[in-house]
Amino acid sequence: MSAVKNILVKELTRVFTDKKLVFSLFVMPGLLIMIMYSLMGRLATNMVNDIEKNIPKVYIQNAPEGFDELVSSMGYEAEITPLVLSHNIEDIKADIKSGDVELLVVFEEGFLDKIGAYQNLGDEIPEVKTYYNTAEDYSVAAREKFLNMVLNTYQQQLLAERLGNIEQLQVFYIDKDPQSSIIVDEEKASAKPLSMLLPLLINIMLFSGAMGLGVDAITGEKERGTLSSMLISPIKRSDIVMGKLLSLGILSSLSAVIYTIFTMIGIQRLYGGFEGDADTAMGALGNISFTPIEMIQLLVLLLIVVYLYVSLISLVAVYARTAKEANTYVMPLMIVVMLGSIMTMFSGGTEKGIEYFAIPIYNSAVSLQNLFLGELTMTQFGLTVGTTAFLAAIITVLITKAFNSEKVMFNA
Amino acid sequence: MIVVNNLTKVYKLSKKQMMEQRTKKNIKRAVNELSLTAKPGEIYGLLGPNGAGKTTALRCIATLLKPTQGDIKVCEFDTVKDSEKVRKKICFLTNEIKLDPQFSPKYMFNFFGKLHGQDDKTIQERREKLFNYFGIKEFEDKKIEELSTGMKQKASIAVSLVHDPDVVIFDEPTNGLDIVTARNVTDYLKLLKKEGKTVIISTHIMSEAEKLCDKIGIIINGNKVIDGSLEDILSSTHTEDLEDAFFELYKLHNKEEA
Numbered sequence: 001m002s003a004v005k006n007i008l009v010k011e012l013t014r015v016f017t018d019k020k021l022v023f024s025l026f027v028m029p030g031l032l033i034m035i036m037y038s039l040m041g042r043l044a045t046n047m048v049n050d051i052e053k054n055i056p057k058v059y060i061q062n063a064p065e066g067f068d069e070l071v072s073s074m075g076y077e078a079e080i081t082p083l084v085l086s087h088n089i090e091d092i093k094a095d096i097k098s099g100d101v102e103l104l105v106v107f108e109e110g111f112l113d114k115i116g117a118y119q120n121l122g123d124e125i126p127e128v129k130t131y132y133n134t135a136e137d138y139s140v141a142a143r144e145k146f147l148n149m150v151l152n153t154y155q156q157q158l159l160a161e162r163l164g165n166i167e168q169l170q171v172f173y174i175d176k177d178p179q180s181s182i183i184v185d186e187e188k189a190s191a192k193p194l195s196m197l198l199p200l201l202i203n204i205m206l207f208s209g210a211m212g213l214g215v216d217a218i219t220g221e222k223e224r225g226t227l228s229s230m231l232i233s234p235i236k237r238s239d240i241v242m243g244k245l246l247s248l249g250i251l252s253s254l255s256a257v258i259y260t261i262f263t264m265i266g267i268q269r270l271y272g273g274f275e276g277d278a279d280t281a282m283g284a285l286g287n288i289s290f291t292p293i294e295m296i297q298l299l300v301l302l303l304i305v306v307y308l309y310v311s312l313i314s315l316v317a318v319y320a321r322t323a324k325e326a327n328t329y330v331m332p333l334m335i336v337v338m339l340g341s342i343m344t345m346f347s348g349g350t351e352k353g354i355e356y357f358a359i360p361i362y363n364s365a366v367s368l369q370n371l372f373l374g375e376l377t378m379t380q381f382g383l384t385v386g387t388t389a390f391l392a393a394i395i396t397v398l399i400t401k402a403f404n405s406e407k408v409m410f411n412a
Numbered sequence: 413m414i415v416v417n418n419l420t421k422v423y424k425l426s427k428k429q430m431m432e433q434r435t436k437k438n439i440k441r442a443v444n445e446l447s448l449t450a451k452p453g454e455i456y457g458l459l460g461p462n463g464a465g466k467t468t469a470l471r472c473i474a475t476l477l478k479p480t481q482g483d484i485k486v487c488e489f490d491t492v493k494d495s496e497k498v499r500k501k502i503c504f505l506t507n508e509i510k511l512d513p514q515f516s517p518k519y520m521f522n523f524f525g526k527l528h529g530q531d532d533k534t535i536q537e538r539r540e541k542l543f544n545y546f547g548i549k550e551f552e553d554k555k556i557e558e559l560s561t562g563m564k565q566k567a568s569i570a571v572s573l574v575h576d577p578d579v580v581i582f583d584e585p586t587n588g589l590d591i592v593t594a595r596n597v598t599d600y601l602k603l604l605k606k607e608g609k610t611v612i613i614s615t616h617i618m619s620e621a622e623k624l625c626d627k628i629g630i631i632i633n634g635n636k637v638i639d640g641s642l643e644d645i646l647s648s649t650h651t652e653d654l655e656d657a658f659f660e661l662y663k664l665h666n667k668e669e670a
Contacts, residue, residue: 003527006526010523018514226513228509229524232503233499234500410471
């Protein structure tokens with residue numbers, strides 16, 4: 001056991017006495033994550049503000065009488081150009097396509113007459129046609145605003161004129177007060193978006209932390225010839241493997257914690273862009289409250305996942321001849337880990353069968369998700385931990401085998 | 413005491429290696445039926461050109477490689493079955509095994525001392541003795557990556573001797589060293605011999621083998637072609653010095669392969 005401890009201490013000393021390594025491993029990725037999220041937040045806010053500020057160019061052809069007054073009385077802000085019916089609208093359509101004009105509204109010929117003449121079923125109903133560009137944010141926003149603010153009101157007005165009593169149309173109301181209709185567990189609702197995102201984040205953070213470290217600590221040492229100096233010491237190869245895995249586990253857990261803290265700060269900034277939402281986002285975090293058992297479950301899950309990732313990366317690293325080769329082999333693994341966690345994001349609300357919790361990598365992401373929602377059962381937890389630990393243990397045996405193989409170690 | 417009995421080591425070649433070495437055979441016989449005995453208080457020198465199989469033979473003795481055929485006993489322990497016990501008794505120095513460049517010689521010395529299960533007091537005593545002998549004292553706290561080639565080699569030798577091993581295996585110990593440092597190393601090997609250690613080295617430097625070794629084994633293409641004291645070799649080849657003797661043997665034995 002003392003050999004394991006010695007190797008562990010040496011590995012940790014190696015990392016922490018190297019200022020450059022500490023910076024590139026812990027500080028820089030964290031800062032980058034934070035800056036990235038903050039920047040995304042700022043850009044998103046800018047975009048929303050920009051669309052709100054933009055005054056759209058709108059063409060209205062054959063506007064019925066009194067429509068202009070309605071538009072201005074509703075406070076619809078736009079640069080409106082009226083067109084006569086005979087105007088050729090093809091050039092305006094071209095301008096919409098190129099993004100120079102946001103919206104074209106065409107009232108059918110004899111619009112008001114047709115409405116006035118309506119009597120029985122089957123009589124002609126006139127049309128208002130809008131032309132807009134779905135690829136242009138300004139155009140989409142201008143149309144949506146025009147429909148909600150102007151056309152809907154206009155329709156209601158004309159209906160009232162025709163019927164006198166518009167309530168005749170309302171057979172019954174649905175949810176007069178929508179707010180009072182919602183019955184929800186606040187805690188779960190606010191945890192929902194985070195429970196989608198967090199498993200992915202945690203998985204990626206843990207894996208990327210272990211990735212750089214594992215390749216350097218094993219393939220790097222093999223390349224530098226420093227690993228063989230340990231192989232000629234009178235210690236068991238399994239002790240070397242354990243010392244390496246433990247030190248890697250500690251370091252990647254540490255880097256995951258640091259990344260997660262920076263990510264949280266970044267996300268706060270991201271939501272900070274949308275006024276008031278910052279509190280909700282952070283409030284959601286605060287709302288995820290754990291019972292002591294759930295805390296232990298979280299800790300055990302994270303530790304076992306770290307063990308699996310570290311052993312997976314080490315297995316690849318030990319077989320690779322150069323660090324470059326190792327990095328090439330690790331990338332597909334990273335993609336598998338990401339896929340496993342992304343799948344949990346879009347799995348919807350369906351209950352997972354217990355067999356899903358026997359699929360390594362995927363099960364840890366689902367378990368984390370359920371844990372944040374407060375829905376993780378002991379069976380699911382046990383199965384996840386069991387299969388993950390089993391797989392990691394098998395991989396550890398394989399790594400020890402590789403350490404004993406002269407072909408792998410000395411390329412002989 | 414090292415007893416090598418009929419050691420054969422065969423490497424399997426990958427397709428790429430076969431292309432590189434321009435051979436159609438997918439195996440390479442690095443060492444072929446090698447037998448030798450190195451006794452305590454004696455320096456045994458393995459002499460041979462590059463690629464003759466010297467390093468492979470030493471690696472087998474040091475338990476890093478498993479013999480394909482034959483067996484090796486170091487201090488009565490089998491290198492395959494009791495590899496851990498063998499590793500306790502030996503030190504192995506080769507230029508492919510390096511000290512971690514980020515640490516100081518002092519840290520590395522203490523680290524390997526602990527891996528050999530020594531207590532702090534013994535480690536400190538050994539360190540004082542070895543660092544003073546090799547003149548490592550003044551740079552013992554510098555990082556190994558900042559040291560010169562000679563300093564690195566001295567540090568490697570000192571660290572490898574941390575546990576006062578009975579058997580010393582040095583693969584080309586003076587390779588890349590200047591005359592002064594090389595002399596320093598060979599003098600220490602003589603000292604080890606006086607202390608009754610078993611020393612085995614490999615070299616391709618004739619003068620070194622002539623002056624240093626009590627017994628010389630010449631390896632050509634994986635085969636040991638002769639072994640004995642310098643006088644034995646000179647008399648059986650009817651030559652004046654080791655270099656001439658070597659070329660006589662080389663002409664004789666390299667033909668078979670070509």
